[in-house]
Amino acid sequence: MGMVRQRMTGKERREQLISIGRxxxxxxGFEGASVEEIAARAAVSKxxxxxxxxxKEGLYxxxxxxxxxxxxxxxxxxxxxxxxxxxxxxAVIALLTYVEEETDGFLILVRDLVPGQDQSYATLLNTAVGQVSHILGRSFENQGLDPEVAILYGQALVGMVSMTAQWWLDERQPAKEVxxxxxxxxxxxxxxxxxSHPTLSDEVTAQLEEKK
Structure with a gap:
């Protein structure tokens, strides 16, 4: 006799549906996805x-x-x-690693916001801008520069990194470290x-080597 497969608990089923929905x-994309397909892949009814x-909106x-x-x-x-x-x-390496290892998640985040959805990739970028601006502000003060403009540089830096990450999503070349x-x-x-031949700092290079 073969083994009887145990039924999933409610929590296990929920996690399965979240994974398949992802x-x-x-x-x-949100518009192209259907409850029918998600249910079929999970081998459950709608x-x-x-x-x-x-x-679909709740799962998304x-x-x-x-x-x-x-x-x-x-x-x-x-x-x-x-x-x-x-x-x-x-932070740059962390974002590129996320793109590399969690491609499905990144694809979902960079798509257009669904009506009624109050969280978005832009929201997350705004949080990052605040954190980067704080770091830059302290650096500016140490250099005798105006810390008030740190927010402008934070926006520019985060925007540059974000757009490059979206480009690299498709290209995957050169390597993320480069x-x-x-x-x-x-x-x-x-x-x-x-x-002409930039390299990462010794600290970050060592961290990457440890993870290999």
């Missing part, structure tokens, strides 16, 4: 999806909220310690002081 939303989430909201929280924690942790340049490097080194080359050295 895949379908990444592949098809009412089960409605029972847990009230519909949970998926987006989870991705937002995950990426915000990753970026916040990266920006929390080290010298100013190291923090920026860590992409990060060039981004930091521009934002740290400026166009007038660009290095």
């Amino acid at each position: 895949q379908v939303f990444a592949e098809r 009412p089960v999806v409605y029972e847990h989430f009230g519909g 909201a949970v998926v987006v909220d989870r991705e937002m929280l995950r990426l915000e924690q990753i970026i916040t942790q990266a920006l929390s310690q080290g010298r100013s340049r190291v923090r920026i490097e860590q 992409v990060a080194a060039h981004i930091v080359n521009l934002c740290w050295n400026g166009l007038a002081g660009m290095k």
Whole structure:
């Protein structure tokens, strides 16, 4: 006799539907995704999806909220310690690693906001801007520069990193370490002081080696 497969608990079923919903939303977008397909992939009936989430919108909201929280924690942790340049490097590497390892999640976040959804990738970027601006403000003060304009530079830096990450989502070349080194080359050295072969700091390079 074969083993009888145990029924999923309500919590296990919910987690399964969230995982499958994440895949379908990444592949098809919110408009292209359907409760029918999500239910079919989970091998359940449509009412089960409605029972847990009230519909496609409810499931999408949970998926987006989870991705937002995950990426915000990753970026916040990266920006929390080290010298100013190291923090920026860590944050760029963290975002590119998320794009690389959690591609479905990133695809969902960078798509257009669904009506009624109050969380978005733009919201997360605004949080990052605040954190980066705080770091830059202290750096500016130490250099005798006006800390009041740090918010402007924070917007420019986060925007540059975000747009590059979206481009790299499709390209995947060159390697993320090279992409990060060039981004930091521009934002740290400026166009007038660009290095022809930029590298990451020793601290961040060591962190990457430890993770291999």
